[in-house]
Amino acid sequence: MVPSPYNPGTMLTLGAALVLFPLAFVGAGQEDAPGVSATQRRSIEELFRVDAGPRRPGYAFGVVVGGRLVLAGGSGYADLGTGRLIGPATPFRLASASKxxxxxxxxxxxxxxxxxxxxxxxxxxxxxxxxxxxxxxxxxxxxxxxxxxxxxxxxxxxxxxxxxxxxxxxxxxxxxxxxxxxxxxxxxxxxxxxxxxxxxxxxxGSSLARFARAGIFDPLGMKATRFVDDHRETPRDAARGYWRGADGWEIYETELDHVGDGGLYSTIEDLARWAANFSDPRLGSGSGFLERELSAPPLRDGRSNTYAFGLAVEPLADGSRLISHGGSFAGYRSAFAYHDASQTAAIVLANFPAARTEELAESALAVLGVRLERVAVPDIDPAGRAPVGVRRGPSALAGSYRCSELDTTWELEAKGSAIAVRVDGTPLVEFKPDRRGTGYRARDYPGMRLVPLAEDSFAVWSRYLGRLEFRRIP
Structure with a gap:
């Protein structure tokens, strides 16, 4: 069974046996690419070895220094069925790095x-x-x-x-x-x-896909990059997404047509052009656009927010900044990391869930001498508290309940001291009693609680959901 694209539970652990699949490099044949020594190149290459096997998914990666793509390559297969290899021109789904x-x-x-x-x-x-x-x-x-x-x-x-x-x-x-x-x-x-x-x-008056094409991708020469708002129009040469099931590697993709939060396909070569725009801003008003793009207003109480315009902008101990974003959806993982002081970017794309793309991007920067000593920032996550509940056992809670904001019905069933939830007869989640005895905690979903409020209602709560109320159906 292939897991849900947004279920974080299935992760592949790479084994110890490693094999390096054929690699393609920008500037191949040179002992030293501009800005990257031969030793550094070998160290970065070593980061992207993939688990041994006849055919396996893998990585595309690139290093940009001063606006130039100085190192790029691929390891593993874009399509296990056809034997097509991954390279710097292979399109990948970026997931949240699309933001x-x-x-x-x-x-x-x-x-x-x-x-x-x-x-x-x-x-x-x-x-x-x-x-x-x-x-x-x-x-x-x-x-x-x-x-x-x-x-x-x-x-x-x-x-x-x-x-x-x-x-x-x-x-x-x-x-x-x-x-x-x-x-x-x-x-x-x-x-x-x-x-x-x-x-x-x-x-x-257009669509995100068309506006992005005219406003960003065409001006920067990102010819292979596009938002795909119809999964039937996925680029034919895109890397397939995979996960490792009981019988080996299986296709692990999505047919969701949502864009904005994700849905972008791009390549290492095109993302290098995007990284170059951080060194030599060409979009909008140029340097003014970039300055605004990397800024975020504080919260109402004055605490700093490091999430700017679709990018995390983290202060480092030496006064420089790490500008980054990762992505994770279905069988795809991505990472874009740019260090402003050295004008160095590391970009990593992968087509299997266990790929440690963000960690590998930072490791590549470290190989190039970038020190990523982060500065402590205030916690700005929601600090809400669960509603105060009343003591009600699973048998008393059993029944059908409706949530108007979800426009759906939950069926609660007593299961010993726990509560099992079904939607349209299909199991959804199970809650077990909390220590205080006035609520229930979701198994496998940390932080989510079911809190009885009265004889005819309960709330589902977490810091990130807030409070969703359900009322008993008579």
Whole structure:
């Protein structure tokens, strides 16, 4: 059985036996590529050896120094069926590393005066006028909106890959509460960038895919990069996503057509062009665009937020910054890491779930002499507390309950001291009693609780979901 694309439970552990598949390098045949010594090149090459086997998925990787792609290669297979190898020109699904491009599109519209950061979501997207307090475009960009992740909401409805972007928009528009008040905390939510992508399409009168093509990819020469909002149009030469099942490697991909939070395909060669824009800014107003792209407003209480425009901007001990974002969805992993002082970027793409792309990108930077000594930053995650519950045993809670914000019914069944939840007859999650005896904790989902409120209701709560209420169906 192939796991859900957003179920983090299935991870492959690489064995000790290693084999290096054929590698292609920019500047191959040179002992020293510009900015990279032969010793450093060999050390970086060693990072991307993959587990031994007849055919295995693997990595594409690249190093950019001063705006130049000085080292690039691939190990493993893009397609196990055809034997096509991975190389610097192989397109990969970037997953959440797509967010930096969605944010850049929004910033282009902001610079053009077509969009304002202080605009509320409801002033742009019909159906979102009911949220109070109302999150703004800035809240979406910097993950301070309090809007729940649509992937979590669909999962709570018992849905995995059976929903469309239109259905996700409708589900988000049903929300009348937030996980926390806007700008009071930070919580990474795919909904923020899914909605931001929809806003870019609405304001531009086009679509995110077309606007990104005209505003970013064409100007930077990123010819192989595009948002795919119809899975039937996935690039034919893209790396296939895999996971390791009981019988060996299996296809592990998604048919979701959501873009903004993900959905971008790109290559090492194209992402090197994107990295070069950090050294020599060419988009929008140039250096002014880049400065704004790497900034984030503080929270209402003054605490700093390091999530800028689709990029984490982390201060380092020597005064420099690490600018980065990773991605993880289905069988794809990605990492983009840029060190501003040395103008050095490491980019890693992979097509299997256990790939440690972010760790490997930082390791490649370390090989090149970049010191990543991070500075402590304040905790800005939501600090909410679970609602106070009443003591009710599993038998008393058994029955059918409806949540209006989810537009779904949960069936609760007593299972000894635990509670089993079903949706449309299919098992969803199991809760076990907490130590205080006034609530239940979800098995396998740390932080999620079921809290009885009265005879006819309960709440499902976590710091990132906030409070979702269910009422008994008579």
């Amino acid at each position: 930096q491009f969605t944010a850049a599109c929004a910033l282009l519209l902001i610079e053009e005066g077509e969009l304002r950061e202080e605009q509320t979501i409801g002033s742009v997207l019909p159906g979102f006028e009911g949220l109070n307090p109302a999150p703004t475009v800035s809240d979406l960009i910097h993950h301070t909106s309090g809007i729940r992740d649509y992937l979590d909401l669909h999962w709570l409805r018992g849905e995995e890959e059976t929903f469309t972007p239109t259905e996700s928009l409708a589900l988000l528009a049903r929300q009348r509460s937030l996980a926390f008040a806007p700008e009071s905390a930070y919580a990474y939510s795919n909904s923020n960038y899914f909605l931001l992508g929809a806003i870019v399409g609405k304001v531009s």
